[in-house]
Amino acid sequence: xxxxxxxxxxxxxxxxxxxxxxxxxxxxxxxxxxxxxxxxxxxxxxxxxxxxxxxxxxxxxxxxxxxxxxxxxxxxxxxxxxxxxxxxxxxxxxx
Numbered sequence: 001x002x003x004x005x006x007x008x009x010x011x012x013x014x015x016x017x018x019x020x021x022x023x024x025x026x027x028x029x030x031x032x033x034x035x036x037x038x039x040x041x042x043x044x045x046x047x048x049x050x051x052x053x054x055x056x057x058x059x060x061x062x063x064x065x066x067x068x069x070x071x072x073x074x075x076x077x078x079x080x081x082x083x084x085x086x087x088x089x090x091x092x093x094x095x
Contacts, residue, residue: 001035003028 008028012019073086082089
């Protein structure tokens, strides 16, 4: 599929991208090549391929949520630049 310079300018306008004349010619060639690759992919027969969200049969790849010992608040806050009671003190983000 071959894109015209007008097609490229239209795409650039939709993407809010400013382009020079050289850019338009270069991207017309590059985008046309990309679309040619998609045309080749669409020629592959996929009638017998079952739709899937993931190609591998994965199920729940997360580790078990188990209770484990953790640090005390004093140990956690030992290197905090600023603290207030048992909390990290940070600058206000909103005024």
